[in-house]
Amino acid sequence: MSGTDGEIQVKLKVNGRMREVRVKPNERLIDTLREKLGLKSVKMGCLTGECGTCTVLYNGQPVKSCLVLTAEADGKEVITVEGLAGSDEMRRITEVFARNNAFQCGFCTPAFVLLAYWLMKVKPKATDEEILEASNSILCRCTGYTQILQALKEAISRV
Amino acid sequence: MKVESPLTFRTTLPELEGYFRPKSLDEALSLLSELGERAKIYAGGTDLLIDMRLRNIGNKVVVDIKEINELRGIREEGDSIFIGATTTIHEIKTSSLIASRLPLLKQVVERFADQFIRTRATVGGNLCNASPAADTPLALLIYGSEVEIASVAGRKRVPIKDFFKGVKRTILAPGELVTGVRVPVPQGRQRVKYLRFDRSSEDLMIVGIAGAVFEGREPGDFEFSLSYGAVAPTPLLFKGLQDAYKRGGADEVLKIVKEKVSPISDVRASKEYRMHLVEVGTRLIIKELLGGV
Ligand SMILES: Cc1cc2nc3c(=O)[nH]c(=O)nc-3n(C[C@H](O)[C@H](O)[C@H](O)COP(=O)(O)OP(=O)(O)OC[C@H]3O[C@@H](n4cnc5c(N)ncnc54)[C@H](O)[C@@H]3O)c2cc1C
Ligand code: FES
Ligand code: FES
Numbered sequence: 001m002s003g004t005d006g007e008i009q010v011k012l013k014v015n016g017r018m019r020e021v022r023v024k025p026n027e028r029l030i031d032t033l034r035e036k037l038g039l040k041s042v043k044m045g046c047l048t049g050e051c052g053t054c055t056v057l058y059n060g061q062p063v064k065s066c067l068v069l070t071a072e073a074d075g076k077e078v079i080t081v082e083g084l085a086g087s088d089e090m091r092r093i094t095e096v097f098a099r100n101n102a103f104q105c106g107f108c109t110p111a112f113v114l115l116a117y118w119l120m121k122v123k124p125k126a127t128d129e130e131i132l133e134a135s136n137s138i139l140c141r142c143t144g145y146t147q148i149l150q151a152l153k154e155a156i157s158r159v
Numbered sequence: 160m161k162v163e164s165p166l167t168f169r170t171t172l173p174e175l176e177g178y179f180r181p182k183s184l185d186e187a188l189s190l191l192s193e194l195g196e197r198a199k200i201y202a203g204g205t206d207l208l209i210d211m212r213l214r215n216i217g218n219k220v221v222v223d224i225k226e227i228n229e230l231r232g233i234r235e236e237g238d239s240i241f242i243g244a245t246t247t248i249h250e251i252k253t254s255s256l257i258a259s260r261l262p263l264l265k266q267v268v269e270r271f272a273d274q275f276i277r278t279r280a281t282v283g284g285n286l287c288n289a290s291p292a293a294d295t296p297l298a299l300l301i302y303g304s305e306v307e308i309a310s311v312a313g314r315k316r317v318p319i320k321d322f323f324k325g326v327k328r329t330i331l332a333p334g335e336l337v338t339g340v341r342v343p344v345p346q347g348r349q350r351v352k353y354l355r356f357d358r359s360s361e362d363l364m365i366v367g368i369a370g371a372v373f374e375g376r377e378p379g380d381f382e383f384s385l386s387y388g389a390v391a392p393t394p395l396l397f398k399g400l401q402d403a404y405k406r407g408g409a410d411e412v413l414k415i416v417k418e419k420v421s422p423i424s425d426v427r428a429s430k431e432y433r434m435h436l437v438e439v440g441t442r443l444i445i446k447e448l449l450g451g452v
Contacts, residue, residue: 008178025178025221026171028208047170048209049276050361061278067208068279069201071178072223136361137275 010074014039015083021070029065029073030054033080041081041110045139052138055111056080062111062118062137079117081110089117093155102151104142111138112148116155124156131156172211177220184229184309184338190222192311192334198222200336202245203279205272206288230283230338233257238346241307243339244283248295252277260344263351263371264298270353271295273361283337286322289329290363292389296323297353297369300386300396304342310335323393347374350448354440358427364389365428366436370444383449385412385441390420390433409445416441 007022014037021036030047033039033056045051047066054066057079084090093116096102103109115134119126126134131152140148176197181187191198199218201207202225210216224230230245233254240260242251251257252268271277271294285295286306296319305316311334319340322329331337350372356365367388374381383401388394397419403411422433 006177025175026173026211028172044170047212049205052273052275055275062275063279064275067204069178069204069208069221069223072180072201072225134274137273 008071008074010070012073012075013077015079023070025069025071027070029056029058029068029070029078032070032073033065033078039080039082043107043110045107050139051108052111053108055114055138057114057118060118060122062115062134064137079114081113084113084117089120092120093117093151096151096154100147100151100154102143102147108138108140108142112140112152116152119152119156126156128153169212169214172208173214173217175219175221178223179220180223180226182226184227184336187222187224187227187336188309188311188334191336194220194222195333198333200224200287202281202284203247205276205280206284206290224336235260235344236341239341239343241339241341242282244337245281246283246339248272248277248280248282248285249274251282251295261298261302261342262349263301263353263369264295264342266351266353267294267298267367267369270355270357270360270364270367276361282340286319286340287329287331287337289323289325289327289393291326291392291394292363292367293394294355294364294367294388296394297367297386297388299340299342300394301351301369301371301384301398302342302345304340306340307338308335309338314338316341320396325392345373347376349373352444352447354444356436356440363427366390366422366433366440368437368440368444370448372448385416385444387416387420387437389427390422390437392421395419404445404449409442412445413438413441 007024010023011020021032023032030042033042042056042065043053045053049064049067052064054064055062056065059076093113179190181190197219199221201221201223225245231243233246233256234241248268248271258265282295285293299319304319306319306322308315324330353369355367369386371384372381381401383404385397397416400412403415420437422430424430
């Protein structure tokens with residue numbers, strides 16, 4: 001069994017690098033990423049699991065980091081938008097998001113960019129329905145989604 | 160879920176004294192027995208972390224059960240299917256065994272939250288959280304499932320209809336853990352339908368109604384059941400409605416149902432609207448499953 005009465009030592013891979021953090025039992029993944037590791041692309045929206053702006057890839061799956069305790073992340077892998085910088089995928093995502101005007105204020109954009117990346121890596125053959133279903137997890141208060149959905153479709157159309 | 164005023168919105172979780180991640184069920188049970196009321200079980204966290212942040216619960220130690228292998232997975236065992244407590248809603252939704260044997264459960268999890276939440280949310284958490292608006296109990300009730308419970312004192316099975324005690328209350332005592340749910344597979348043909356009224360696809364239901372017709376051995380012999388979510392402090396089950404239906408169609412069924420439902424008004428809908436949905440939804444399900452109205 002692992003665990004303790006006090007602080008917990010957690011080793012996790014973040015954006016390809018092994019990181020070690022000491023966390024209190026009540027620290028959430030969103031707190032660790034933003035405050036300890038400085039990854040501010042992970043947005044703090046509702047903290048209630050509704051808005052999805054805190055989305056990260058956690059062991060390869062998109063999850064809402066406001067509902068994960070960092071203590072459980074020992075040995076796990078986390079990817080945020082910062083980790084995509086300079087990659088071919090990110091170049092393509094930037095292009096399709098810009099071309100489609102798939103953002104206004106940009107608050108939801110890191111989450112949708114991670115979703116685009118996940119679709120390219122894991123579900124390059126996703127149907128329009130599957131893209132829509134995955135997109136349901138993230139709220140955008142500005143665009144009305146049409147442009148974002150189009151960008152997501154184009155992101156995987158030539159992978 | 161409480162509605163928060165922006166002025167009192169809390170952003171942090173309360174202080175905790177410990178976090179434990181047992182690797183076996185025995186370890187977990189002795190830990191839970193030792194910690195008693197101080198402990199709270201942590202599965203997907205999609206209810207727990209919100210309740211902690213809102214200060215709805217004051218437990219000081221979390222026991223993470225996600226690394227206990229025996230609590231995970233979907234298996235066929237004789238005439239029933241066992242679903243381990245930490246099996247995620249996503250795993251249930253994508254299981255071919257569930258799709259072919261328990262189509263009502265499949266329909267129910269298809270309407271559950273959103274994809275990112277389903278990746279984390281577990282069926283054990285959905286049952287133990289005991290929300291009147293939980294989705295999975297509606298299918299599990301109709302199939303006549305049993306909840307499997309373990310503690311240092313031993314193991315027991317409880318019919319799911321006896322598991323819920325009220326809003327956010329179950330029969331579980333401190334030290335007890337749900338290991339999974341056993342669902343009997345109907346032996347004959349089944350026709351099923353889930354109707355979920357909601358504000359948006361990822362929101363909790365306003366009202367949920369599940370219906371099933373299980374055909375018997377003799378032609379014309381069938382059992383008809385309905386279950387309702389978010390219209391009473393616990394999910395409601397009505398079994399053996401076929402006689403009422405044969406006697407007086409949907410009107411007769413609704414008479415029985417309306418005696419038990421007691422919806423409230425909340426952020427999602429008024430009680431009058433919920434009653435309206437019970438009426439309309441019940442008629443729609445009866446029409447689809449049995450043809451008559
Ligand atoms: C945005 C959002 C949308 C949602 N939409 C829906 C929806 O559409 N339908 C729906 O039904 N629910 C919904 N929920 C609620 C929640 O996701 C579900 O109830 C989920 O199944 C809870 O499971 P969990 O593993 O996350 O539980 P946790 O949060 O880990 O635990 C919930 C409770 O159960 C206890 N517990 C967990 N596992 C066990 C066990 N094995 N034995 C004993 N006690 C245990 C915990 O101590 C806690 O009290 C939603 C939540 C969010 C945040
Ligand atoms: S901040 Fe996590 S879902 Fe809104
Ligand atoms: S661009 Fe503003 S929330 Fe999506």
